[in-house]
Amino acid sequence: MAEMVRCEAGVALCGAEFAEPPKRDLREEFRIPLRRNGWLSSSDTWVPCIIENVSAQGFLIMSNTTFPAGAVVVLKCELFPQRFLQCRIQVVHITDTCMGVKIVEMNGYAFAIFREFFEEYYAKVAAAKVPLISDDTDPDESQ
Secondary structure: OOEEEEEOOEEEEEOOOOOOOOOOOOOOOOOEEEEEEEEEEOOOOEEEEEEEEEOOOEEEEEOOOOOOOOOEEEEEEEEEOOEEEEEEEEEEEEOOOEEEEEEEEEOHHHHHHHHHHHHHHHHHHHHHOOOOOOOOOOHHHHO
């Protein structure tokens, strides 16, 4: 069975390509599309990255520098102007250009920024939703 990993750069298949049709993504978490510049560090050196999406548990990150699966590194990104999220992440899976990572450590300040980001995003989504009117109902009757 081929495990499918999605990222902005495309779809990469790992293992026996096309052995079976790829299964749909079974993650239960909603992922927020996000295009933010960030930085990764496993020592004193910081390397640039782009955060593709975020969930409550982790990120999908594009970087020219890859880390091995299981590596724990520091991620830093500006979620709001002049407000930086910094946390420790662990690489879960890698492709040529993308790394799926999970959050393993976050301090209280970072957690507050992270929570605020999610609350703001969901508030915007809720505000953008408009009730749908079906074709067989008269719009004047709903008022």
